[in-house]
Amino acid sequence: MLIAFAQSTVAPPARSSGSVNWQSLRFEILERYRDLIRLDTTAGHETRAVDYLRKVLEGEGIPTKTLALDSARANLVARIKGNGSKRPLLILAHTDVVGVQRDKWPVDPFDAVMKDGYVWGRGSKDDKPVLAANLMTMLLLKRLAVPLDRDVIFLAESGEEADLTGVGINFVVREHFGEIDAEFAMTEGGGALIENGRVSRVTIGTAEKLPARVRLVATGTAGHGSAPRMDNAIIHLAAAVEKVGRWETPMRLNDTTRRYFETVAGMGTPSEAATYKALLDPATADAAQRKLREASPAEYSMLRTSVVPTLLQAGVGMNVIPSTAEATLDIRALPGEDIQKFYAEMAKVINDPAVKIEPIPMSRPPSPASRLDSEMYRVMQTVAGRIYPGATVIPSMSTGASDQAQLRAKGIQSYGIGPASTEDDAVNYPAHGDVERLAEASLYPFVQYVWEVVTGIAGRN
């Protein structure tokens, strides 16, 4: 085993009735997690997980409801009642996993193989640790009859990875919102970093950017390739792509990213710290941004609404001037960005009436950042410090998109979590990677983290 955790320093939460013997639960935690990985729940097969979860939950007297737009892609919801003095807490995880290329795997991707201290398998990171931790939390709440101020709602949702037909969170929010309405939610979207054998950093996801993609469409006069025309659609499109691709959109920090950069400014090498500090000072921010653009594209993206050309389409033949040419821009907007105004700004940057901006319908709603001064964030911060002693807790804004957007858009304060991994593992065995794996030693403290947050925020005071 490469990674050791200080087991004995973790005490059960003071508020819960009855204490949890984590050592004796290890086998059950591991086996339920492995059971979930063994179910091939690639898109279209999520009901396999729902059937498993229903059996386990109902087997212990927790009623469930199955919510399905597509019977093969069902969602499952379960609720443990509190005394109603506070609004509910929602713990959710998606059941679907991305596909596999079997020839890339050293082991069967759906057999939850244990090797070298790791559990290997599709979904071992994304999102079955969260699903297993949420399931264990529900079972323990019931077994220990923990008195609750809030209902705790469990949601296993389908179609997070590829929900073109809206079978998952979109369907549940639209048709069954009453089943999941809550003050707070917790799901994937955060994580923890292991350095030198211990967890040095815990990130809590509090915000995400909004995909707000557009097509640039240039039009001109078609003609023979032997006779040049200055209204050639490709020339106009190419100029527009160059301009938006190099456009330095304004830097704007929000509570999450400000706290993030303030915190990382106190970590890392002296030169990294200097860059982050310079970012927070308007006098030096420009130079610091340029450094970050080279060294850390993801952090650079946290500073601004980003515009990235990703697709080009033009032409029908080598000797034909086409009448239209198109580019797709992957735009990721900061929370709170006025997107119509942003498109108008972009039109000014392009400054060419031959090029039109056509927004592509959005797959997710705009969502505000969740608060850093909420009871939930405070509990998560405290629990993180207890489970991972000495770790720095940082809020983070994802530059990607997740199902938290739908929840935040409905007014739920939603927070992202994830099990710990090393930088090396995060790079070489990531979510969606050719091969996915999680250190077994990361699983147990993660389940405990979820349990302590849930009992901390929902347990009777």
Ligand SMILES: [Zn+2]
């Ligand atoms: Zn996921």
